[in-house]
Amino acid sequence: METYKIAFFCWESLHSRFKVGGLAPAATHLAEHLAAGGHEVHFFTRGEEEDADINGVHYHYCLPYGDNIVDYCRTMSNMLLNAFRAHDTPPFDILHFHDWHMVEAMHILRDRNTILSYHSTEYGRNGGNFGGWWEFQEISGKEWYGGYIAKAVTTVSNSTKTEVMWLYGVPEWKVTVIPNGIDPDAYRIQVDPGAVKKRYGIHPLAPVLLFVGRLTYQKGPDLLVQAIPTILARRWDVQFLFAGTGDMRESLEKMATGLPVQFLGYVADEEHLQILNACDLVVIPSRNEPFGLVLTEAWSAERCVVATDVGGLAENIENFKDGIKVPVRPESIAWGVCLLINDPAHMQRLGQAGRRKVMERFRWSVVTDRMLEVYRKVIAAGRDSGGGEG
Known part of the structure; x- marks a missing residue:
C-alpha cells in the first residue's frame, strides 16, 4: 500500500487547551487513524505546548495573536507556514486544510496538492443570516477563496455540500461528502x-x-x-x-x-x-x-x-x-x-x-478509507499535470 506524507492545518486539536467544538475531535481522530495506517502525518495547530509526537501524529504548535479573529488567524497562518516549511523535506504529498482559518497559508501553497474540508460555514454558524458586520464578510470571503483554489473539497454532509455550492460557487465535481467518523x-x-x-x-x-x-x-x-x-x-x-x-x-x-x-x-x-x-x-x-x-x-x-x-x-x-x-x-x-x-x-x-x-x-475505518480515496485522486491529478510539489 502506498503511504503518504500528510500535513493537517487546523486551528484546534484534542491535544491543546484550545478546543472549541467538534472540529477538534474530527480532525484529531482522522489524523490518528491515518497515522495508524502507516502514513506520516504532521498536525499544524495553535497551542502553548511544545511540539510533540502523540498517538503517531507529529504536532507542531504556535501561539498566535491579533486584535480580532481575522487578524489572529492571519498570524496563525504565517506562523504555521514557517513551521510547515521546516518539515517539508521531503515534500508533503497532501496538504489538508480544515475550515477557513489558514486560507492565507493555502494561498501561498496553492500550487500543491491542497484539500479543504468544510466542517461548517460562517453562514450556517450564524443561523442562516448573511450578517452585516465586517468579520462575517471577511470570513465568508476566505471560505469562498479556499473553495476556489483547493484542488479538492470535502464536506461533512450533503446539506453542507449544497451550501458551499450555493454560497461559493464550488463546482459539484470538486466536492466529496465524507462524514465525521467515530469510535x-x-x-x-x-x-x-x-x-x-x-x-x-x-x-x-x-x-x-x-x-x-x-x-x-x-x-x-x-x-x-x-x-x-x-x-x-x-x-x-x-x-x-x-x-x-x-x-x-x-x-x-x-x-x-x-x-x-x-x-x-x-x-x-x-x-x-x-x-x-x-x-x-x-x-x-x-x-x-x-x-x-x-x-x-x-x-x-x-x-x-x-x-x-x-x-x-x-x-x-x-x-x-x-x-x-x-x-x-x-x-x-x-x-x-x-x-x-x-x-x-x-x-x-x-x-x-x-x-x-x-x-x-461512521466507524473511523470506513471514513479514513474514503478520505484516502480523495487523496489518491488529488495526487494522481497533480502527477498528470506535472504539479503537486513546490
Missing part, C-alpha cells in the same frame, strides 16, 4: 444510571434529558428551554442537563428560572460519558447542523435522540426508526420528547438502531 466503543460504557443521576441531585427514577453542545444560537438551546414547560405538563418529573459553554448561558439561565434545569458548563470527557450513558434521551435542537457529532456519540451509547430536521441530522436520522426528527420550533421539540418519554422500551429500540447505523456507516 463507537469509546462512548458505550457501563454505568449505574441511578447513581449518576443522584450525583446531580436527581431522583434515580426521574427521566433525564441531555443537551450537549455550545450554548449558541446555532445550536438552539433556547428552543429546548422554551419547550420545557410543555414537556413538564405531560411528565412533571423530567429533569434537564445542559453540558457546554457559550455566549447564551446567562440568558438561558434567566429563561430557565424555576425550571428543573442544570447548566453544567464545560464537562470533562469522563463525566460526559457517564452522563451520556445515564440519560434517558438526548435532544439536539440545532437551527443549523452541518453534521452533528452529538448524534453519533448518542447513538454509540445506544441513546435515543430527538433532533431538529436540519442539515446532517436530517440526512442521517431515519425518522421513527433510529430517532425522531422535528421542525425547528419549541412546540415540535416538546412533541417529540412527549411522544417517547413514557415509553422506555421504544426509546431503547431507537437507540439500538442508531448504534447499528454507526457501526455500518
